[in-house]
Amino acid sequence: MTAVSQLGYLGLGVKDLGEWAAYAEQTLGIERVATDADGTMLLRLDEHHHRFALHQDAHDDITYSGWQVDTAADLKTIGTRLEAGGVDVAWGTREESERRRVINLIRFKDPDGHDVEVFYGPQMASAPFVSKKGGTSFVAGSQGLGHFVIAANNLETTMDFYTSMLGMKVSDYVTRGRLKLGFLHCNPRHHSIAFVEFPGAPKRANHFMLQLEDFDTVGRTWDSVQSGAAPVIMTLGRHSNDEMVSFYMRNPSGFGVEYGWGAREVDDSCWQVAQYDTTSTWGHKSPDRTAIAAP
Numbered sequence: 001m002t003a004v005s006q007l008g009y010l011g012l013g014v015k016d017l018g019e020w021a022a023y024a025e026q027t028l029g030i031e032r033v034a035t036d037a038d039g040t041m042l043l044r045l046d047e048h049h050h051r052f053a054l055h056q057d058a059h060d061d062i063t064y065s066g067w068q069v070d071t072a073a074d075l076k077t078i079g080t081r082l083e084a085g086g087v088d089v090a091w092g093t094r095e096e097s098e099r100r101r102v103i104n105l106i107r108f109k110d111p112d113g114h115d116v117e118v119f120y121g122p123q124m125a126s127a128p129f130v131s132k133k134g135g136t137s138f139v140a141g142s143q144g145l146g147h148f149v150i151a152a153n154n155l156e157t158t159m160d161f162y163t164s165m166l167g168m169k170v171s172d173y174v175t176r177g178r179l180k181l182g183f184l185h186c187n188p189r190h191h192s193i194a195f196v197e198f199p200g201a202p203k204r205a206n207h208f209m210l211q212l213e214d215f216d217t218v219g220r221t222w223d224s225v226q227s228g229a230a231p232v233i234m235t236l237g238r239h240s241n242d243e244m245v246s247f248y249m250r251n252p253s254g255f256g257v258e259y260g261w262g263a264r265e266v267d268d269s270c271w272q273v274a275q276y277d278t279t280s281t282w283g284h285k286s287p288d289r290t291a292i293a294a295p
C-alpha cells in the first residue's frame with residue numbers, strides 16, 4: 001500500500017515569535033534558517049531546509065502537519081485515495097509549494113478537523129546542520145523530524161483514517177483507566193504520530209518530540225531546564241512502548257516538548273502490535289498532577 005514515508009514538517013501557530021526564537025536556539029538547539037515576508041520563522045534540525053514553520057497566531061498550537069511521500073506518483077495515489085474516500089482534497093498551487101519549500105503538496109482535514117498536508121520533494125539545506133547549542137545533533141533524516149501527539153475525539157476513527165488513507169501502521173496502544181493512546185509509524189521510528197483520546201480538547205497539541213543522537217545532550221539540557229530554562233512537565237524517565245529515555249518541558253506556547261534519546265526501532269517484517277497499561281517503566285513524574293505523560 002502506498003504510504004507516507006516520514007513526518008516532514010510541523011506548522012505551529014505561536015503568540016510570541018521572539019520568545020520561541022530564543023527557546024528554539026538556546027534550549028532545544030535547533031537553528032533559525034529564514035524568516036518569510038509574512039513573518040513566518042523557519043527552523044531546521046537536520047539536512048532538510050526546515051522542519052518547523054512558526055506562524056504568528058494567537059492559538060499557540062500545532063496548526064498543521066506535513067507528511068512526505070517519496071514520489072509524485074505516490075502523492076497522486078494518496079490524493080486519489082482520499083478523494084475516493086470522500087475527503088475534500090485541495091491540490092497545492094505553485095505559490096503554496098514554494099512557501100513550504102516542496103515540489104508539490106495536497107491539503108485536507110483529518111476526522112478531528114486538523115489540517116494535514118502530504119507532499120513530495122522537500123528542499124534540502126545547502127550546508128550541514130550545526131547547532132548553536134554545541135554538540136547537539138538529532139536523529140531525523142529519513143525517520144522524519146520526530147513525533148507529535150495530538151488529541152482525537154475518537155481514537156479508533158482517527159487511527160483508522162491515518163492507516164487506511166495515509167498507509168501508516170499501528171505500533172501499539174497504551175490504556176490506563178480512562179487514558180487511551182494509539183501510536184502509528186511509517187518508518188523505523190517507533191511512532192511519528194500518536195493520539196490521545198480527549199473529546200473537545202481545548203488545545204490539539206499534547207507535545208512534539210525531538211530525539212537526540214547523544215544521551216549527554218539530554219542530560220545537560222535536563223540540568224538547564226531544572227535550573228529554569230523551561231518549566232518541567234515530566235521528569236526524566238523511560239517509556240514502556242518505544243523505550244525512549246526522555247523528559248518533558250513546557251514550550252513558550254504552553255504545550256509539551258519531549259527531549260529524548262535511545263528509542264527502539266520498528267522492523268515491519270516482525271513487528272507485533274501490543275498494548276501497555278502504563279506509559280513509563282520509571283520516572284516521567286509530574287510536578288503538575290493534571291499533565292498527561294503521553295509517550
Ligand SMILES: [Fe+2]
Pocket residue numbers: 147149207208209258294295
Ligand atoms: Fe512522545
